[in-house]
Every structure is written in C-alpha cells, then in structure tokens.
Amino acid sequence: MDFQRLAIQYKTELLGNVVPFWLNKSQDKEYGGYFSCLDKAGKVFDTDKFVWLQAREVWLFSMLYNRVEQKPEWLECARQGGEFLKKYGHDGFGNWYFSLTTDGKPLIQPYNIFSYTFAAMAFAQLGLATGNDEYTSLARQTYDRILERQDNPKGRYNKAVPGTRNLKNFALPMIMCNLNLEMEHLLGKEFVEESAVTLIDEVMNVFYRPEYGLIVENVNQNGSFSDTFDGRLVNPGHAIEAMWFIMDLAERLDRRDVIDQAQTIILQTLEHGWDKKFGGIFYFMDAKNHPPQQLEWDMKLWWVHLETLIALLKGYHLTGSEENLHWFEKVHDYTWKHFKDTESPEWFGYLNRRGEVTHSLKGGKWKGCFHVPRGLFQCWQTLEKMTWRQ
Amino acid sequence: MDFQRLAIQYKTELLGNVVPFWLNKSQDKEYGGYFSCLDKAGKVFDTDKFVWLQAREVWLFSMLYNRVEQKPEWLECARQGGEFLKKYGHDGFGNWYFSLTTDGKPLIQPYNIFSYTFAAMAFAQLGLATGNDEYTSLARQTYDRILERQDNPKGRYNKAVPGTRNLKNFALPMIMCNLNLEMEHLLGKEFVEESAVTLIDEVMNVFYRPEYGLIVENVNQNGSFSDTFDGRLVNPGHAIEAMWFIMDLAERLDRRDVIDQAQTIILQTLEHGWDKKFGGIFYFMDAKNHPPQQLEWDMKLWWVHLETLIALLKGYHLTGSEENLHWFEKVHDYTWKHFKDTESPEWFGYLNRRGEVTHSLKGGKWKGCFHVPRGLFQCWQTLEKMTWRQ
Numbered sequence: 098m099d100f101q102r103l104a105i106q107y108k109t110e111l112l113g114n115v116v117p118f119w120l121n122k123s124q125d126k127e128y129g130g131y132f133s134c135l136d137k138a139g140k141v142f143d144t145d146k147f148v149w150l151q152a153r154e155v156w157l158f159s160m161l162y163n164r165v166e167q168k169p170e171w172l173e174c175a176r177q178g179g180e181f182l183k184k185y186g187h188d189g190f191g192n193w194y195f196s197l198t199t200d201g202k203p204l205i206q207p208y209n210i211f212s213y214t215f216a217a218m219a220f221a222q223l224g225l226a227t228g229n230d231e232y233t234s235l236a237r238q239t240y241d242r243i244l245e246r247q248d249n250p251k252g253r254y255n256k257a258v259p260g261t262r263n264l265k266n267f268a269l270p271m272i273m274c275n276l277n278l279e280m281e282h283l284l285g286k287e288f289v290e291e292s293a294v295t296l297i298d299e300v301m302n303v304f305y306r307p308e309y310g311l312i313v314e315n316v317n318q319n320g321s322f323s324d325t326f327d328g329r330l331v332n333p334g335h336a337i338e339a340m341w342f343i344m345d346l347a348e349r350l351d352r353r354d355v356i357d358q359a360q361t362i363i364l365q366t367l368e369h370g371w372d373k374k375f376g377g378i379f380y381f382m383d384a385k386n387h388p389p390q391q392l393e394w395d396m397k398l399w400w401v402h403l404e405t406l407i408a409l410l411k412g413y414h415l416t417g418s419e420e421n422l423h424w425f426e427k428v429h430d431y432t433w434k435h436f437k438d439t440e441s442p443e444w445f446g447y448l449n450r451r452g453e454v455t456h457s458l459k460g461g462k463w464k465g466c467f468h469v470p471r472g473l474f475q476c477w478q479t480l481e482k483m484t485w486r487q
Numbered sequence: 488m489d490f491q492r493l494a495i496q497y498k499t500e501l502l503g504n505v506v507p508f509w510l511n512k513s514q515d516k517e518y519g520g521y522f523s524c525l526d527k528a529g530k531v532f533d534t535d536k537f538v539w540l541q542a543r544e545v546w547l548f549s550m551l552y553n554r555v556e557q558k559p560e561w562l563e564c565a566r567q568g569g570e571f572l573k574k575y576g577h578d579g580f581g582n583w584y585f586s587l588t589t590d591g592k593p594l595i596q597p598y599n600i601f602s603y604t605f606a607a608m609a610f611a612q613l614g615l616a617t618g619n620d621e622y623t624s625l626a627r628q629t630y631d632r633i634l635e636r637q638d639n640p641k642g643r644y645n646k647a648v649p650g651t652r653n654l655k656n657f658a659l660p661m662i663m664c665n666l667n668l669e670m671e672h673l674l675g676k677e678f679v680e681e682s683a684v685t686l687i688d689e690v691m692n693v694f695y696r697p698e699y700g701l702i703v704e705n706v707n708q709n710g711s712f713s714d715t716f717d718g719r720l721v722n723p724g725h726a727i728e729a730m731w732f733i734m735d736l737a738e739r740l741d742r743r744d745v746i747d748q749a750q751t752i753i754l755q756t757l758e759h760g761w762d763k764k765f766g767g768i769f770y771f772m773d774a775k776n777h778p779p780q781q782l783e784w785d786m787k788l789w790w791v792h793l794e795t796l797i798a799l800l801k802g803y804h805l806t807g808s809e810e811n812l813h814w815f816e817k818v819h820d821y822t823w824k825h826f827k828d829t830e831s832p833e834w835f836g837y838l839n840r841r842g843e844v845t846h847s848l849k850g851g852k853w854k855g856c857f858h859v860p861r862g863l864f865q866c867w868q869t870l871e872k873m874t875w876r877q
Contacts, residue, residue, distance in 0.1 A: 142777045143716060195646070203648040256585070256644060258593040326533060326852070387524075387532045388848040392837060393782035395845055447782060449839060455785055458778040462716070 098422055103429075104480035111473035114442040116161065118459070119154065119466040120174055128200045130181035135460040138441050142458070144199035148186050150465030151197075152215035155179045157466050159222035161474075172226055179223045179232060186216060191242040210250035213243050214272045221280045237283050240276075264315040264327055267335070270299045274342040278349060293346050300343060301358055309384045310365045312336035326390050331382040333370030334401025337363055341408040341475075344415060360412045360421075367405065367424055372397075375451050376431050378405060396455070397448040399464065402432040403472030410479040444469050488812055493819075494870035501863035504832040506551065508849070509544065509856040510564055518590045520571035525850040528831050532848070534589035538576050540855030541587075542605035545569045547856050549612035551864075562616055569613045569622060576606060581632040600640035603633050604662050611670045627673050630666075654705040654717055657725070660689045664732040668739060683736050690733060691748055699774045700755045702726035716780050721772040723760030724791025727753055731798040731865075734805060750802045750811075757795065757814055762787075765841050766821050768795060786845070787838040789854065792822040793862030800869040834859050 122139035123131040125146075133150040134143035158175035162168065185201030187193045192207035193216050207213075217239040224233030249255060250269060257263070274296050281289045303320045305312050314330040317323050340359040347355035370378045377397035381389045405428050413421035435452045436444040443459040458464070512529035513521040515536075523540040524533035548565035552558065575591030577583045582597035583606050597603075607629040614623035637659060639645060647653070664686050671679045693710045694702050704720040707713050730749040737745035760768045767787035771779045795818050803811035825842045826834040833849040848854070 136778070145715065194648070198651060202651045204651050206646045206648055208646050254644060254646060256596045256598050258584070258596055261588060261592045261594050325535065388526070388846040388851065390852050392786055392845070395839075396782055449785075450845075455782070455840075456778040461778065462780050 098426070100480045100483040104477055104484060107473045107477035107480060110437075111470055111477060112165075115444075115470050115473060116171075118442040119157075119470070120170065123154065123460070123466060124174060124177070125181075125199065128181070129177050130185075130197075130201070131178055131466070132199075133460040133465040134462070135443075135458065137438065137457045137459060139443070139459060143461075145204065145462075146181075146197045146199060146201075147462055147465070148182070148193055148195055148197065148212040149209075149215050149463075150460075150467070151178060151182050151186065152212070152219040153465055153467035155182060155219035156215070156222045157470055159219070159226040161470075162226045163222065165474075175223055175226060179219065182216065182219065183232075183235060186212075191238055193239070206254070208251060208254040210243065210246055210269060211272065213239055213246070214269075214276055217243065218276055218279050221283055225282065233283060236280065240280060240284070243273075243276075262323070262325065263318040264323060265318055267300075267304045267312065267314050267316075267339070270296055270304070271335070271339040271342060274300065274339065274346050278342075278345055290350060293350055297343065297346065297352070297355055300339060301355065301362075305362060306384065310362075311369060311384055312339065312362065312366070313384055324385075326383075329384040329387065330389070331369075331384050332380070333366050333378050333382065334380070334398065334404055336366045337370075337378075337401075337408045338404035340366075341404070341411045344408070344411050348415060356415050360416045360418060363405075363408050363412050364418075364420060364424070367428075372450065376427075377435070377448070377450075377452055378402060378428075395450040397435065397450070397452060399436050399444055399446045400468035400472075402428060402436065403468050406432060407472055407475040407479070410476055410483070414479050414483055488816070490870045490873040494867055494874060497863045497867035497870060500827075501860055501867060502555075505834075505860050505863060506561075508832040509547075509860070510560065513544065513850070513856060514564060514567070515571075515589065518571070519567050520575075520587075520591070521568055521856070522589075523850040523855040524852070525833075525848065527828065527847045527849060529833070529849060533851075535594065535852075536571075536587045536589060536591075537852055537855070538572070538583050538585055538587065538602040539599075539605050539853070540850075540857070541568060541572050541576065542602070542609040543855055543857035545572060545609035546605070546612045547860055549609070549616040551860075552616045553612065555864075565613055565616060569609065572606065572609065573621075573625060576602075581628055583629070596644070598641060598644040600633065600636055600659060601662065603629055603636070604659075604666055607633065608666055608669050611673055615672065623673060626670065630670060630674070633663075633666075652713070652715065653708040654713060655708055657690075657694045657702065657704050657706075657729070660686050660694070661725070661729040661732060664690065664729065664736050668732075668735055680740060683740055687733065687736065687742070687745055690729060691745065691752075695752060696774065700752075701759060701774055702729065702752065702756070703774055714775075716773075719774040719777065720779070721759075721774050722770070723756050723768050723772065724770070724788065724794055726756045727760075727791075727798045728794035730756075731794070731801050734798070734801050738805060746805050750806045750808060753795075753798050753802055754808075754810060754814070757818075762840065766817075767825070767838070767840075767842060768792060768818075785840040787825065787840070787842060789826045789834055789836045790858035790862075792818060792826060793858050796822060797862055797865040797869070800866055800873070804869050804873055 122135055130146050130151050131154050132141045136142050155175050155178040158171045162171045185197055193212035194203045194207050195205035195209045195212055197204055217236050220232045220236035277289045311331050314332055315327040340363045343359045344356055378401050380396050380398050381391040381394040383389045409421045409425040435448055438445055445454045446464040447456040449455050512525055520536050520541050521544050522531045526532050545565050545568040548561045552561045575587050583602035584593045584597050585595035585599045585602055587594055607626050610622045610626035667679045696703055701721050704722055705717040730753045733749045734746055768791050770786050770788055771781040771784040773779045799811045799815040825838055828835055835844045836854040837846040839845050
C-alpha cells in the first residue's frame with residue numbers, strides 16, 4: 098500500500114476542499130457562530146444553531162491552528178465561534194443548551210451532556226490556540242460540571258422510572274477517554290493516568306460483551322447484560338470510534354494489552370457490522386439479531402466510515418496487523434466512492450443500504466464541521482507516520 | 488370497481504388472518520396484557536409492554552365485540568388486557584406510563600399524552616362491551632386528565648425553553664377529533680358538537696397551510712407558519728388519517744363544506760406524498776422541500792398506507808369523486824403487494840423506499856394490534872356501504 102500517496106490524498110481533501118467549505122460557507126458574519134444546515138452547494142437552508150456542532154467547529158479550527166498551521170483565518174474562525182458560544186451557549190450556571198436561534202436565544206434546554214463535553218473540548222483547544230485564560234477556565238469549569246452530572250446525565254429529562262431498569266450508557270465513558278487526553282494540559286498527568294484505569298475497565302470489561310464479541314450501547318448498573326431493546330443495541334461505528342480513543346489512551350499509558358484488545362474488537366465489530374450484500378457498515382444492530390427499533394438501522398452514515406478508517410490505520414500503526422490493511426482498502430474504497438461529492442466540496446452524510454444518497458445536505462442538525470475533517474486529519478497524520486517507517 | 492369482492496377481501500383478511508394472529512400470539516397468559524414485539528412468525532422477541540399498544544389492543548378487541556360479533560374470546564382478550572392496564576398502566580393519579588415490564592412494573596414515565604388518549608379510547612370501548620362502570624369512569628377520568636394537560640402535554644419533559652419558540656403540535660387536536668366521537672356516549676352530544684367547531688377550525692384552518700396545500704405537524708402558538716425544521720415538517724400519512732377523522736366528524740355534524748375541504752386535502756397530500764419513482768407514500772417531507780431531519784423520511788410504513796385506503800374510501804363514499812377510486816386502486820395494489828406477508832399472518836410494517844422489507848417483525852414498539860385490523864375493518868365497512876348503493 099502506498100502510504101505516501103494516501104497521505105497526500107487525505108491531506109489534499111482536507112485542506113483543499115473540506116476546510117475551505119466550512120470556513121467560507123458556515124460562518125455567520127452577522128451574529129457570530131456557525132450555520133450548520135447547508136445544502137449540497139453549501140447554501141444555508143436552516144439557521145438554528147446546535148451547540149454540539151458550534152463547539153465541534155470551534156474545536157476543529159483551533160486544532161488545525163494548533164497542529165497544522167497558524168493561519169490567522171483559522172484562528173479567527175475558531176475565536177468568533179468561541180465568543181458566540183461563551184456568550185449564548187450556556188445558562189450562566191455552567192449548563193450548556195442543546196440549541197440556539199441564529200441570534201443566540203436558547204431554544205432547547207441543557208438536557209444533553211454531550212453539549213458539555215464538546216464545549217469543554219472546544220474551549221480547551223481554543224485556550225491553547227489563543228493563550229486566553231478565560232477560555233481555559235471555561236473548559237475547566239465545564240469539565241467539573243460533567244463530573245457532577247455523570248451519574249445522572251439526563252437529569253430531570255430522564256424518562257426512566259427509577260428502580261425498574263437502571264441502565265448506564267456507553268457514550269459518556271467513551272467520550273471521556275478522548276476528552277481527558279484532549280484536556281491533559283488542564284487536568285494534569287496524574288488525574289488522566291488514574292482515571293484512565295477506570296475508563297478502560299468500563300469500556301473494555303463492562304460494555305464489551307465477550308459472549309457476543311461486541312460492545313453494546315447500554316448495560317445494567319451492575320455491569321450485567323440487559324436483554325432488552327436498549328441492552329441489545331449495537332452501534333458498530335460508535336464501538337469502533339471508541340477503540341481508537343482507547344488506543345490513543347493505551348499508547349499514552351503504554352498498555353500493550355489494551356491496544357491488542359482494542360485491535361481485536363475493531364476487527365470483530367467490522368466483521369459483524371459490514372454489509373456483505375451492499376458494502377458499507379450498518380448504523381444499528383441487535384446483539385441477538387432481533388429487529389432493531391431504529392428504522393434507519395441499515396443506513397450508511399459518513400461518520401461511521403470515517404471513524405473506522407482512523408481506527409484501522411491506528412491499529413495497523415500500533416500492531417502491524419495486515420488484516421487492517423485489507424479492511425482499510427475496502428472501507429476506504431467504499432467511503433470515497435459513496436460519501437465524497439465529486440461535484441462540490443464536503444461529503445454527503447446519509448446513504449441508504451445500497452449506498453445511494455438519501456439526504457443531499459452537507460450539514461444539518463447532527464452533521465457539521467467535525468467527522469469529515471477530523472477523519473481526514475487523523476488518517477493523514479497516521480499515514481505520514483507510517484511513511485516514516487516504510 | 489367490484490366493491491363486493493373488495494369488501495370480502497378486506498373482511499377475510501381481517502377475520503381469517505389478522506385477528507387470529509393477535510388473539511393467539513400476543514396474549515400474555517402469565518401476567519396479562521399483550522406482547523407486541525412479535526417476529527415474522529409471531530414469536531415473542533421482546534417482552535416490554537408499551538401502553539399505546541396495550542390500550543390499542545384492548546380497544547380493537549372491544550370494538551370487534553361491539554361492532555362485528557359478540558365472540559366470548561374477543562371479549563375475554565379485551566377484558567384481560569384492560570385489567571392489566573387498569574392495574575399497572577397508571578400511577579394511581581391518572582397519569583399513564585409510556586411502558587411497563589412484562590409483569591407490569593413501570594419503565595418509562597407518563598411523558599406521552601397519547602398513552603392517555605389511547606387508554607381513554609380503550610376503556611370507553613371496553614365499558615361499552617362489558618357494561619362495567621369501572622371501565623367507563625376510568626375512561627372519563629382519563630379524558631379529563633387529557634383536557635388538563637392539553638396546553639402543555641409534555642409537562643416537565645418539555646425540552647423547549649419557554650418563550651423562544653412556542654410551537655403547538657398537530658397530533659393532539661387530530662386525535663381528539665376521533666376520540667370525541669369514540670366517547671360521545673360518555674361526553675354527551677352537546678359537548679361533542681361544541682368542541683367539534685374548535686377542533687375542525689384548528690385542523691383545517693391552522694395546521695392546514697393553503698400556501699403549501701399541506702398540513703404541517705407544528706405551527707407557532709399564534710397559528711402562523713414556523714419556517715423551522717419542526718414547522719416545515721409534513722407527515723403525509725398523519726395528515727391523511729386526520730382527514731378521515733374529520734370526515735367522520737363532519738358527517739356527524741352534517742358539515743358538507745368540511746367534507747369537501749377534507750377530500751381536497753387528501754388528494755393534494757397524496758399527490759405531494761406519493762413516490763413517483765418507486766410507488767408508496769413517503770413517511771416525512773419538508774414543506775419547502777429542504778432535506779428532512781428524519782433519517783427514515785423515505786421509508787414506506789404500513790399505517791400510512793392503511794389510513795390512506797380508509798380516507799380514500801370514505802371520501803368516495805361521501806363525495807362520489809372518481810379520483811378517489813383511481814387513487815384507491817393504486818394504493819390498494821401497492822399495499823397488498825408490499826405489506827401483506829404471503830407466508831404467515833399479519834403484515835410487515837417497514838419497507839425501504841423501494842418497497843423492500845427492512846424489519847421482518849409483525850409487531851414492535853410502535854406496531855401492534857391496531858392499524859392493520861382497524862384499517863381492514865374500516866375499509867370492509869365502507870366498501871359494504873358502497874355495495875348497498877351499487
């Protein structure tokens with residue numbers, strides 16, 4: 098495999114197509130922040146502002162500034178979004194709304210803990226980029242708020258009757274694996290190393306179910322399997338994304354055993370989640386192969402495929418497994434063929450089972466300036482490391 | 488069109504296939520109530536009990552007993568489900584949970600007003616079937632609770648920040664059109680006639696937007712169009728189902744103008760919602776043709792097609808419009824070809840855009856003993872009325 102050629106392909110797509118798309122099309126020059134609902138050509142079709150996507154774009158442009166090149170327009174893009182978020186994104190008591198109107202009025206209450214995690218990630222990276230303590234302390238305060246809320250992340254919006262079926266969800270420990278590394282400069286080496294032990298155990302020994310060889314999205318509070326719709330739910334893209342977070346953490350801690358386990362889970366999940374008929378990775382599955390509740394279970398989503406490419410390359414880089422290269426080739430071909438729009442920049446997000454585009458948008462309520470550019474960046478960087486070794 | 492032959496087809500499918508399926512496969516002989524998560528052959532694959540579907544099955548078997556034949560096994564099926572619901576379905580203060588465990592422990596809080604509307608409908612019909620006042624007064628109390636909650640149906644689970652964008656939703660006034668007629672023997676003639684004026688106005692003059700020729704799912708509190716994801720949302724099946732509720736109400740009130748308006752809306756909605764490429768009616772659309780938020784927007788759902796068949800026949804029966812017969816033929820052919828399972832009883836619920844089955848289940852969290860049998864019953868009855876006229 099020609100790692101050098103591939104590294105250039107990922108880098109060129111990132112810097113030549115995707116980053117300029119968001120830089121030029123998404124910024125709201127009137128009120129600040131970003132539009133994320135952009136049609137095929139990049140035209141705004143809805144002006145609501147979703148805090149997940151506002152924060153992720155602040156993070157992305159800060160990260161590019163910190164790690165690729167100190168371009169003033171990247172910093173300014175991140176900074177203006179950060180100012181909008183700082184001013185309108187929370188309720189003044191550290192609670193991050195889910196969405197805002199174009200001029201910053203709160204629309205949807207702070208029911209979603211991931212608005213907090215992406216805000217923390219955004220302000221930590223923007224603090225690094227600007228050296229501005231105000232951003233750094235906002236990141237730190239938000240992190241503390243996440244810890245306070247982590248045992249009941251939905252708070253008063255939790256619809257489960259207490260005591261009947263207390264499940265815990267995979268997404269938060271998974272995101273914390275990534276967030277702690279993102280914020281190590283603020284949280285300290287010791288904290289990150291200590292909490293990593295618990296996080297790795299939670300992800301690899303509790304949510305990973307050896308009887309199925311899969312990670313499930315929900316388990317009972319005591320860590321046992323729940324034979325219910327929620328307990329059987331498998332989200333292959335989610336599990337695979339978590340595995341590269343885990344690999345980053347394990348590499349940082351020099352835990353070879355954990356790297357090997359993550360590598361095994363990536364391949365098992367792909368084997369299970371790959372659509373043998375039409376190609377691509379399913380969105381949702383049921384661990385016991387019952388019909389999933391989600392109507393969209395057989396769709397192919399952009400982020401699933403980009404996260405898988407990252408995981409396969411990191412896995413190869415760390416373990417040298419040839420199987421990763423075979424899978425990478427297959428997923429790479431599918432991804433570039435189906436998600437890349439050859440007519441205008443940024444990628445499609447949503448395909449049906451056959452790989453046909455179902456939503457022509459380039460951004461919406463859930464798709465913003467995040468998985469495509471982060472995926473291209475991570476693949477480019479890992480491929481470059483591999484060329485050094487060749 | 489051979490109405491007699493069609494009447495027999497709908498009746499035979501109802502009484503020969505669908506009703507026996509639910510009677511034999513869904514009843515929980517241990518704890519009472521019904522299993523709704525049934526696979527292709529009718530085997531239980533999950534035991535959670537959803538109050539919408541528990542109540543709808545009580546209603547369906549009571550209704551068959553009241554309107555088709557006084558079969559003891561139908562009454563017993565309705566009665567035992569009613570007892571389960573009466574005992575476990577609510578919190579003792581008239582609030583109906585969303586779901587329960589198999590043995591009746593509450594799982595999901597009473598956040599959903601439609602658990603109440605279907606409970607009211609169930610106990611009103613079961614009261615008629617049994618003559619038991621306990622059921623009747625439970626229906627009446629539940630109805631009062633709906634009126635109390637109707638201005639803020641989601642209560643503390645409402646995630647919208649008050650004041651920024653106060654929308655009202657189409658589903659409740661739509662369901663009330665049907666529920667009031669269902670409960671007229673308890674609510675009284677005067678109440679039903681008076682409230683019908685407001686309900687008809689709300690549905691036909693507020694949620695119906697003449698500028699698009701469509702009913703939208705949400706409007707601003709003041710009745711104006713909201714150019715947002717929620718405000719642009721169109722659910723063709725929902726709108727068409729509402730039109731037969733409205734036709735029933737208008738027939739009851741002898742409002743010929745309203746019947747004609749409903750008839751027009753049915754045809755306009757079908758014209759808009761019909762998939763010209765693959766046939767079938769889309770699940771969700773955007774009034775301004777932007778990409779809908781719903782990933783499953785292009786799927787074809789069983790209930791959408793059954794409700795459309797009812798509306799087309801009622802419309803033809805009341806107006807004599809030949810266009811309805813052309814559409815009926817088209818939708819009837821699509822529905823029987825794609826949703827009916829020729830190998831085992833009950834119909835499939837979920838197809839992709841091309842009409843291929845995506846979920847092999849016969850019942851799940853949202854599909855129970857309701858739309859297929861009610862649809863077959865309503866079509867059979869209306870077709871019979873039409874044969875009298877031929």
